[in-house]
Structure formats: structure tokens, C-alpha cells
Amino acid sequence: MKEFKRTTVTAALPYANGPLHIGHIAGAYLPADTYVRYLRLRGDDVIFICGSDEHGVAINLGAKKEGVTPRQFVDKYHGIMQKAFADFGIGFDIYSRTSNQVHYETAQAFFKKIYDKNLFIEETSDQYYDEQEKIFLADRYIIGTCPNCSNANAYGDQCEKCGTSLSPKQLINPRSTVSGQTPVLKATKHWYFPLDKFEAWLKEWLIEGHKEDWKTNVYTQCKAWIDQGLQPRSITRDLDWGIPVPLPDANGKVLYVWFDAPIGYISATKELKPNDWEKYWKDKDTRLIHFIGKDNIVFHCIIFPSMLKAEGDFILPDNVPANEFLNLEGEKLSTSRNHAVWLHEYLQDFPGRRDELRYVLNSISPEAKDADFTWKDYQQKVNSELVSIFGNFVNRVMVLTWKYFDGKVPSEHELPVTSDKRNKVLASYKQAHEDLNASIKLMTDALKNFRFREAQFQMMNLSRIGNKFLADTEPWKLAKEDMEAVGCILNYAITVIGNIGIACNPFLPDASKSISRQLNGASYEEGWKKFWKQEELIHIVPPQHQLAQPELLYKNVEDADIEKQIERLKKSKAPVATENTTAEVKPLKGEIVFDDFAKIDIRIGKVIAAEKMEKSDKLLKLTVDSGVDRRTILSGIAKHYTAEEMVGKQVTFVANLAPRKMMGIESQGMILMAEDNQGKLRLVTPDADVNPGAGVS
Template sequence: MSSEISRYTITAALPYANGPVHIGHLAGCYLPSDIYARYLRKNGKDLIFVCGTDEHGAAINMKAQSEGAEPREIVDRYHAIIRDSLDKIGISFDVFSRTSKEIHHKTAQDFFTKLYEKGSLEEKVTQQYFDPEAEQFIADRFIVGECPNCHFGEAYGDQCENCGTSLSPTDLISPKSRLSGAEPILKETKHWFLPLDHLSGKIKDYIQSHKNWKPNVYGQCMSWLDSGDGLQARSMTRDLDWGIPVPLDDAEGKVLYVWFDAPIGYISATKELLGDAWEDYWTKDDTKLVHFIGKDNIVFHCIIFPAMLMEHGGFHLADEVPANEFLNLEGRKISTSRNWAVWLHEYLEDFEGKEDVLRYVLTATAPESKDNDFTWSDFQTRNNSELVAILGNFVNRVQVLMQKYYEGEIPKAGAFTSEDKEALASMAATPASIAESLESYRFREALSRMMGLARLGNKYLADQEPWKKIKEDPERAGTTLYVAAQICAQLAQVMEPFMPFSANKLRTDLQIEALAWEDCNSQELLKAGHRIQSGGHLFSKIEDETIEAQKAKLEAAAAAKAEPQYEALKEEIQFEDFTKLDIRVGTILSAQKVKKADKLLHLEVDLGFEKRSIVSGIAQYFNPEDLSGTKVSVVVNLAPRKLRGVMSQGMILMAEDSEGNLKFTSAPADMPNGAVIR
């Protein structure tokens, strides 16, 4: 990048179109990228803000398979949900495209062809996993197994979502296919590889030229480059039936690897937006390219995509990659598979008109340098104690006092006191202070500095007490409200990147237009005589009942999709041990509670060849009068013993669910009593 920046290209990670976006996605890359883009626009910068849905790869196939739908149905549905929810929360993309569009297919295929013709790709016949039951090669995401790093049992073939380690399917311990559950076998197949091992020198030089990157980004990149055997060649094609066909004659049934085609989506979206002018934003050295992503995408945006661009030639590489860490939820990792998430489209339905509240809270708690936690209680506290009690309270008090004493007209200022001068000077310095933070991608700090202005206004108004001075010293009261009105006007400008809806409402109330950032450093943003209107409260209190309802909703949704928890396996036995058990079909004839024993029932069971007395600890789960005629499975050769004075001559077999509920394990109704269960 040259010292003079003529334009900016801002990208936000393409969301997979296999489900809605949640607050973790929003905090990770969409909010910070939007704040940055809005700030640059307010500075009059030439920029494009690019995104779109990633609609290829195994994740789409998996979702389609689980719903019994076609991949096209899945991507059409979720593209619309994602597009609409991001738009409603105020993410101001210049283009939000799709990787299923023809322009993207052509761009990605042309890119691949260029690399192929330059000899930048290596053709290899390798062994890939094949599902013998489904009779097809299976993509990395269709394989699960034990992570060799953290030993998480459900790691994917390309990445462990528990520890974040990138993997290859052959790294997994005890892999199995998600298609059929079968153990996959290795089978030969041909693919085209990007030789990252041969490019590692160039990639390392590129990474080391950006030591100013966030420590988590630079550190992860260097770890990839320096650990073990370093970078290895990576296949850029896959055996799949959904995706962009590999544009070679001998590549039937093969598609481009999703992490080859997805980042090219930024380029194709720019073509869609600008036509032939797209090249200025991707090839010129005076362009600043910034990728906003989550930490799980660092390797793809900092190593693989730059390597692709280097080999193609003619492209400008990323100047900044301000990746965030992960956002957790109520102390637990967000999990889409377990439905432990706050979905953005549902938030927008449940909290209509509170878009900026979520933007504020997620920015204030953004996981910029380490994983952070979102809780509904903190959400409520920040809304009620900060947005309502500080920012909203200050603005409302100024508007009310202006209407009460001056019919909404800005009074003429008298002589300024030292407190007035200090307040106006701090106000005028705030835009530069916020800008310093934003240009260093410290969004939490920038938001805090914006809120510092609201705190300053609140304290200034409380200290000066114009409602008391209006009678004894009206000029002093007028000067105080003049200064307070300037602070309100400043807030209406500098709030814009963070809370655009509230900033627009406040500007409407103050009857002012949006200003360029450089024009916000004035000490007079509202002239004496300018008339404002009273527009009501910017923010409203969120009650305990609302928060409790969200907590209950979260727990209920997770419980509905909870994966069963299985008891650990017992010590291995030999076949001969099992054959010692004599299990027979029986029918309960009668049941009654055992005296002085809350958990025990005394059962009389017909085994065909005889009737037996059996004591079972099931009184908490069944009414005795309901059990007569119930088929059961009985271990009949268990040594008899007395329980609470009642002889028990066997054991009834029960099944227990994850919540501890018991049910009888029984043979079909037509199976005679005494029949052997083997």
C-alpha cells in the first residue's frame, strides 16, 4: 500500500447460507466492519463495503440432507433471512451478493484457470475418504472423529470447533462418516493442489511485513508458518455434487474447494457492484484492503487467500485483518448445532425498535483481544444504566428544558465560565479522540469515548442546575443550556457509526443534518436562535420480565435440541460372562408399595413356568394400579435377597433417559411369558 490512500475496500466474512446469523457473528465481524465503514463515509472517503452469502461447500449439503431438501432451497431461504436481518440491524453494505450467482461462478473459474495455465497448481492422485455405504467420496465436513489435539470427540475433518485447530480428515482418530455413520475407507482420487509449502517464503515475508497486526492475528499466522513441517500443499478441489464445477475436461464430478471460491466472492461482488471499475479496488497500490473476520478464519484470509492472489498476480494484498476472538453466551460457547445462540432475526422480532441497543452492547463487550461473554442480565444493565440513565437521560433533559424555558429555541450564550469552556473544549476534542481509536480498530475504546461525552454532558448539567438559575440568573441558565445543546448536537454526529438509528432520531429532534467528521470539532454546532423539537426518549427501560423470558427461551430452545448424554461404558466382559445371564419375558400380575419404603414396589410377576415376588425401586415413576398386565424383561437367575423384609427373586430391566426417567424394556405383546431373551 502506498503512503497515500485513495480508496478503501472493506470486506466482512461471507456467512454460510446454511442457517441464520447469531450475535456471535454480529460481534465478530459485521458490527466492527460497519462501524469502520460508517466512520470512513463520514470522513468522505472513497470506499466499498462488500459481503454476501457463501453458498457452497459441505455445510450446505449437510443442511440439505438433514432437512430432506435440495441445496438450492437451503441457500435461497437462508440468503434472504441473513440479508434481511443484517439490513435491519443497520449493516450498511454497498453490495450483499451470493456465491451462487453466475458472475461469481465465472470469476472463480477464470481465477482457477489462470492458476492452472500458469502451472501454479499441482495435480495429485491422493487417497481421500470414501463412504462405502453411501458410495461416494465425502468432504472434510462430512467426517467426524476425535481431535488429535484436544481429544474432543466430534471434531470435523477440516477443523476442531472445540479447540480451533485446523485439521485434515486423516488427522482424526476413529473417523466416521456423517452420511451413514460408517467408518470411511481411503480411496484414490485426483485433485489440484496449491503448493503452500513452496510458497511459504513469500507468505512469511508478507506476514512479517505486518507486525503491526493484532497480536492474535500475527501470532496465529506465524504459528502456522513455523510449527512442525510448516505449510503443506492444500487441495483446491473437492469431490462433491454441489459447488462450482472445476473448469477442466478431466475433472467431472469435482468442484472448487469452498475456501478457494469463497474469498473470490469479495472480488465477484465488487464486479457486480462496479462493473469494469472493480479493478481499482483490488489491484491498485493506493487502495487499503481490510478484511473483518473471526479468529477461525485467520488462516484462510492471511495465508491461503493471499497465496492465491500472489500466484495469480496483479492483486493488492490485505493491509489489515482485525480479526476478533469468540463471543460466548451465558458462560458457554455459542453452538448452532445445540441451538445455544441468540439468533439475530429473532432478536429483531422480540426487541422491535431496539436495534441500537444490541449494537451498543455487542460493541461494548466485543471480543477484540480475548473471548468475551454476552449475558441477558448485562444486556439489561447496559441498556437501563447506560443508554437510558446516561445518554438518553441527558438528551431528554436538555430537550425538555429547552422546550420549557425557550420554546425549543437555542438561547444566546453569555460570558463563558471556566466550566463552560472546559465542557466545550472536551466536546470539540471528542471526534479526534474517537477517530484515533477507530483507525486502530479499537471499537470498544471508541464507543467508551463517545459515551464519555454523554457522561460529561450529564455531569455538566447536574453541576450547573439551570432549572434553579432560570429565575435568579436567566442569562446563566441560558448559557448553560446553550452549552448542553452543543453537546447534544455533537452526540448526534459521533453516535452515527455505533448507533445509526438513534443518531438519526436525535438529528431529527435537533433539526440538523449529518456533518462530515472533520466538521464535528467545532465548539458551536447549533447557532443561537436555531429551533429544536422534543422527540421523546431515545431509549426505554427493559423490564426484568422481558429478560427472564429471553433466558427461558434460550434454555428451552437448547433443551429441545439437546444431544443425549450417555453414561460411560462399563468394564469389558467376555461372551461367556453374558451367557450367564438368564433373561425371560414376564407379565406383572399385581403391584403394591412396600411399607416404609418410598422408592420400592412389590411386584408379582408371571414367568410362565412360575410366579415370582420381585422388589423394584420404581415407585417414584409408576402408580401400582397401572402396572397390572405390563410386559417386562426379568433377570431370573439373580440370587434372591430380602429388601425391607420382602423377598426379591429377580430383577426387572429398565431403560433410563437423560433426565433420569425410567421405562420398562419389554418384548412384543405376543411373546409368551417365560420366553428367553438372548
């Protein structure tokens, strides 16, 4: 791997239309903060960049809903998010915002540089317009039926069930997410980025160049996008809030939020380092790393790199370690339903306990697949791991040292073997030393490769090994007959504590500070770089050094604390439709006549074989007995049914749908599903078995 002089780390710019919840933190900001702390401890030159994303249709709509101006709206949520990040201890070097003047100037200059190369496509076309709200609709504000997998809630730019890249005009029965009405097409002029012209370069740089070093979930999504073929993408919008397009014939046009937002990383760096910002973005000896959630993968791995390539002066991302999604108590986090743990509320309810949330979120980090946060699991991890393992080891050693040596570090010296007990002490020391160094190397390797769950586990393992060392040597028993051995045991145990204080800093910074206080100015921080460079246990605290009084690092989370949080979720969550409540239903589609319906041949079939499609987390390949033949149907239901569950089931399918090729396989029909208001798909089946081929009328 190439050695770099410096590292630029960015965390996804959070959208300034609401507060932060734990899904945001687990997805991008905690992994980024953990990694940056590790680099800083090594003594690396690193900057950590973030800020509020403050443009786009959602800002206009949110401001309108609250009865304020867009500026007042983003000022409010920028302040809330900035404070929450600071209170949680996320160590950005700068937390900027895309409404700052320096960002306007940077984004416009970026646009103009590419424009002057004649790369943009200028085109007048019909785009969807919401007549009720009197706005042109961004791709993400149009939903409809995916022509590929028949998902009824595909977005105008992508179907999140089958992963197909779409344009709004490809959607069947499109509708506005703003008003629920069917939009109309209206002529407007815009500028397009020719993403298709960068397809060959992306295949070489990304598909070939990062096959081995990028996370599988990131690489797979990018490859699927590129394999489908890239299309020019509009980079301007008709809005009155945003960065004006810097051209004389562009009145009323602003830069598309997904063009201007990633440039915010660059403008924020300009704010932070106005005199030498370029070395963090233009020097080939700088490593650029983006931390994001999986919904931002395409923008950071395909679109933004293509923009940087088109501009010509900037380095490209070396890695984009995106995480999957975090669920809450078995359900998707939902801001609209208020099913979330809000960061600012957690900090109010658990003052002084931010390490606990860091630890739990790191331990369940959705690095390769979606993960689930539950309050019971939170309690268990804090009580049985942070309190009983980590905090217990540190406190036992400190208390024993005060008890037997008045808080002074005992001397380190050779321990002659004069008894079986001393022989056991030496054997335990040797084993502990080997195990500790092995865990340190595993921890640092995991940190280098963005495996933060594993890294934190190995960090915690240092305390497990320390506890075992104490249990095996039993200094409280030896104190009755061999204080020299007790001194050697506690001297080594205090060395372990000092190393744990260094090792835990990326994960548990407050605990690291507490250990530093308890070691009472032992100048062990000078050994941090040595620890992280050598990746092995180092000697830290000198003999006869006076320790400070012991501190309890953690305390148990009580049942009442957890019950309060669970009850809050129950009360605050918007009700799900039941027999006694009315669910929000989608607007009716456009009217059809009987002849339209009569063309559709809907039948009942039986699944006789099923398998998961390779390289797709959404598609099942079904072999269906239609009563007439046996046919292959690809269906985007893998997140709702396993292949094993589908075998033997009766399904309702469209039998005369024109075949469509997906991932190299021809699908000969479409399975009909019902989708509830939580996004869960259910099979539409007869209430009793019927013969395959039975018609539905």
C-alpha cells in the same frame, strides 16, 4: 501509515445453511459496519462487500435433510440472512451470493489464471470416503484424535485445541461427522494449491510485515501455522453442487468452497461496480480490510493472500481485525443445541430497538478474547447507560430549552464574571470542553485501530461529560436569577448534543437520526466531515434556530422482557445429558486385541509444577512425578484448568508414549482426559490418593 485513496471492506460470507445469531453479528458484521460508517462520515471512498457462501458439503447435507434441492436450500437461507441484515441496519453496499453467474465466471477465471501458470499440483490419491452416505469427505467432515495433543475431536485440517495444522490422514481413528462411521480410503484425482511454495513469501509479508499493526490474536495464530510448515492444499472436491472445475478432464469436480468463497468478495464488487470494480481490487492506492471471526483467520490471512499473490493482479489485505467468539449465558453458542439468540427473533421481540443490541454487543465485543452475552447484562447496560446517561442528557437539554426559550437555541455570547455562580459556570465550561475534546480524540484513535469497545466507551463519555456539565452549572437554579447564564449553558449543551449526534452514528445510527430530527434541520450534517477530520468539538446549531419537540431516545428494558428471553433459552435448548437423559455418544473405535492394549503403560502421576505456555492459549507445561522420574508433559487443557489448579493434582498419563516436540519443548507423555458432550475436559483420576507410579490396568 500510508494514506490510501479508497478502502474495500469485506465481511465474512455467512454460510447459507441457517439463520444468523448474535455470535455472527458480534464477530464480523457489527465491527465492519461500525468501521464503514466511520469512514463514510469522514467522506472516504469506501465500499462494503458481503454475500452468502452457498457451496460445500454442508449445503448438500442440509438440503438432503430438508428434502429439497441445494438451490432451494440456499435460496431459503440467503433470503433469511439478507432480510435480517437489512432489518438490523447493516449497511452493505451489496449483499451478493456465490451461486450467481458472475461469481461462477470470476472463480473459474481465477482458477484458470493460476492453472495456466502451471502452479497447481495434479494428483491422484486415496481420500476418505463415507460408504454409507456415498460421498468423499471434506477435511472438516472428518474428526479423530490429534496426534499432537490427543484431542479426540480434532478436525481433518486443524486441531482447535493445540492449533496444529493437520491433514485427514494424520488423525488417529478417523470418523465421519456425517454418519459417525469409519471412512475408507478411495482413489480420486484432485488439484492442489502449493501453499508450501508461498511459505517464505508469507514470512516476509505477514510475519515480518504485519507484526506491529495486526491484532495479537490474528498474528499469533498465523505465525503458529506458518512455523509448523505449510503443505499443498486440495482446492477441488467430488460434489454435484458447486462451481465446476474449468478443465476438460475434471468431470464431477467442483472448486473447494474455501477456494471459491473469498473470490466472492471480488465477484460481488463486479456486480456492484461493473465498470470500475478493478480500482477496488487492483489499485495499490486501495486499502483492503477483511472483518472475520477467529475460525476464519487462516483462510483470510494465509490461504487467500497466497491465492491473490499467485494470481498476480490483486492487492493484498492491509489488515484482518478478526474477533474471538461470543458465548451466551456462560455457555458456547450452539446452533445444533439451539442455544442462541437469533437475530430475526430479536428484531421481532424488540421492534425499534436495534440500537440497543448494537450497543451491548459493541460494549462486550470479543476483540482480544472470548466474551459472554447475558440478558441481565443487556438489561443493565440499556437501563443504566443508554437510558440514564445517553438518553437522559439529550432529553434534559431539549426539555430545558423548550421550558426556558420556547425551543429556540439561545444566543452564544461572552459571559462576564459578575458572581461566584458565573465563575463556576465558566470553569465548568472550560473543563467540559477540554474533557470532550480529549474523549473525541481517544474515540477516533480507537476507531482507526479497530478498538470498537474503547471507541464506543469514549462516545458514551461525551454524554457523561455533558451530564456533569449540567449538574455542575445547575441551569434550573440559575433560571431564577440569571437567564443570560442559562442561555449560555444551554447553547453549549445543544452544541454538545449535535456533536454527540455525529459521534454516535457509527455505534447508534437510529439515535443519530433521532437527534438530527430534534435539531430540526439545523444542517448539522454538513459538519460531519469537519468533526471527523478535525477530531474535536465543532459549532453546529445557530442561535435562534427552532428545535423540534423532544423525543425519548430509549426506554427501560423491563424484567418481564428479560425473563421471557431467559425462559425461551431454557425451553428451546436441546437437553444436556444428565442421569435421566442419554447423551449422544461417539461411535466406538475399531476393535483391538488384548496385545494391543497391553503395550500401553498407563500410570498415575502427581503434578509438582505447572505453567502456561507462552504464545499458546491452550497448552500447559506440567512437571509430573511419575514415581520413576520427573518428566515434562505438555497438555492442551489451559482453557479448562489453570496452572495453579493443576499443581498437586493426581493425573493419569500414558508413560511409554514416544516423546514429541511441541513449540520447541519435548513432551514425555500424554495426560488422559474425559470430554463431555459440551466439549469440557475433565481429569481422569483415582477416587483416592495413590503413590506416583501406580499402574492402571
